[in-house]
Amino acid sequence: MTAAAFVAGAALGWIGVGLSFAACVAGDGWKIGPICWLGTLTASAIVLVLLASYAPRIATRAVLPLCVAAAVICLGLI
C-alpha cells in the first residue's frame, strides 16, 4: 500500500467515525446519542476483531459493502 492510499484510507475512516457520531446524535439526541455512539463503536470493533482473526477473507471482502451500507444508514439518519 502506498503512503497516499494509506492517508486516503485513514481520512475516509475518520470521516466515517465522525459521520456515525452525527448519525447517533441525530437519531437519539445530544443526551443519549453519544452513549449510543460509544456502544456502537465498541460492538462493531469487537465484531471486526473477531472477523479479522477467524475469518480474514470474509472480513476483507465485507469491508467495502459494509462501509457503503453504514454510510447510507448514517446519511439517512442525519
Added chain:
Amino acid sequence: MKDGFRQSMAWLHTWSGLLVCWILFLVFSAGTASYFRNEITLWMKPELHRAAAGPVTQADAAAHAMRTLQERGAHAPRWFITLPDERSPATRIRWTNPTPPGEARGARARPNSEMLDPATGDVLSAARETRGGEFFYRLHFDLHYMPALWARWIIGFCAMFMLVAIISGIITHKRIFKDFFTFRPRKGQRSWLDAHNATAVLALPYHLMITYTGLVTLMFMYMPWGAQVAYNGDRETFFAEAFPNTAQKSRAAGETAPLTAITPLLQQASLHWQGGRAALITVNHPGDKNATISIVRAGGRDLTHARPSMLFNGVSGALISTAGDDIKAASETRGVLYGLHIAHFAGPLLRMLFFLSGLAGCAMVATGALLWAVKERQKHAKALAQGGRAGFGLRLVEGLNIGAIAGLPIAFATYFWANRLLPVQLEQRPEIEIRCFFIAWAVAALLAQLRPTRRMWQLQLWTGAALFAGIPLLNVATTHSHLGVTLLHGEGPWAVAGFDLIVLALGAGLGYAAWTLGRNRRPARRTQKGVAPNDIPDQPVREAA
C-alpha cells in the same frame, strides 16, 4: 524507584487486578445480568406471560389498580401502585395493613403485594414467588448471606482496586493505539494478552464509566465527610436537598372523604412533564379527608437517575407541590452518574449494547485472571515438565479461576432451572432458588480446588453449556410461552423470546470454549499432562456471564 514508571505500573496492575478478580467477575456477571432484570423477572414468572402480551393505557391500568385497592386495602394507611411499562407488563400494587389496636405502635407493618392484570385489574394470583432478576441486582453490590453494609464495603474496596487496575493498565499498555484491533489466536500466552487487551481497550469507555459510577452510587456511604462538614451533621436537610421529593409526613384527619379520580391527575402530570409518563403512584391515607396522591415520573430520555414528582390533594385533586423539576448542579451531576450506571434511559438497542459491553467486562476480568496463571506456569515450565508439582499459589489461582469463570455460569443456569423445576407452591420458594444458585457454585468451586486441571475446565464448561442451552428446551416442557410460541407464532412477550435466545447463545459460547479446549488437547498430550501454557484455549471464555 528502582524500576521505571511503567514497570511499577505493571506491577500495580497485576496485583490490584489479581487480588480482587474473582469478586469482580461475580460483580460484572451479576451486574450485566441486571440490565435485563425486569425481563429476567418476567421470564421467571411464566404465569404473567399471557397478561404481558396486550398493551393497555396507563390511565386504565391506574384506574383498575385504584379500584382493586379500594376493595383489598380499604383501611391501609398507604397504597403504592407501580404502573406497567414495556419492560414489566403487570401492574404491581402494595399496601400495608393497619396496626391492630392492642399491638405496640411501630410494630412491623405487614406489607401486602399483588400483581394485577393491567387490562382488567384482576389479581394474577397464580404467579409463582421468585426474586427473579432482583436477586442478581442485589447480588452485585449486597452479595448474600452477610449484612448488606459489610458487602457494600467489600464491593467498594474491590471497585476501587478495579479503578486502580484500569488506570495502571492503560499506562502499562505501551502499544495501545498500534495494537488496537490486534488479536492473534492460537498463540498461547500471546493470545491471552491480546484478548485481555482487546476486551479492555475496545470497551474502555464503558469499563471506566461503570467502575467510577459504581463507586458514585454509594459515595455517601464511602465518603460522608464532605456532606457532614457542609451541613454541620444535619443529615435530614442534606438528604432532602440531595434527593428532592414530595414525600411529606401528614396525619390522617379521621374523617372519611371519597378519593378523587386518578385519570385527570395523570393527565395533568403528563402535561407538566411535557409528555413524560408516570411510573409510581403513592396514595397516603386513602379515604380520609387529608388524603394525598403523589405521582413520580418514569425515567425518560434523560440520563439522570433523579425522578421529578408531583403531589396532589387526594380529595379535591388540587396540585399541592412539585419536586425535582429544577435540580441543582451537584445533585444533577450525581443523578447523571448514577443514571449512567443503571441505564434506565436505555431503549432495547442501547440496552443490548450495554449488555454486550458488560460481557466484554466479564471477559476482560476472566482473561486477566487466566493470563496471570498462564504466565506463572510459564515461569515454572521447566520444573513442571520434569514432573514437579505446581506451587501452592498457582494451584490456588487456577482452582479459583475454574470455580469463578466456569463455575459461575453453572450457578446462574441452576438458578433458572430451579425456577422451573421446584414445585410452584413450595414454602420459601425464592430463598430456595437462591440456595440452589449457591450450592451449585459451591460444588463447582470445591471440585475446582480439589482438581484444578484441564479436564476440570472442560467438565465445568460443558456442564455450563448444557445447562444454558437446555433452558429453552426446559421451557418447552414446563411452560406455554416457549420459543415455539413466542418466536414461531409471534405471540407472547418479546422479552421472553429474547431471554431464551440469549441463554442459548451463552450456552453455545460456553460449548465453543469447551470444544476448543478439547481440540487443542490432543497434540499437547504427547508432551505433558495437565494444563500446559501453550495449549489453553485461544478463545477466551468471552461469553461467560
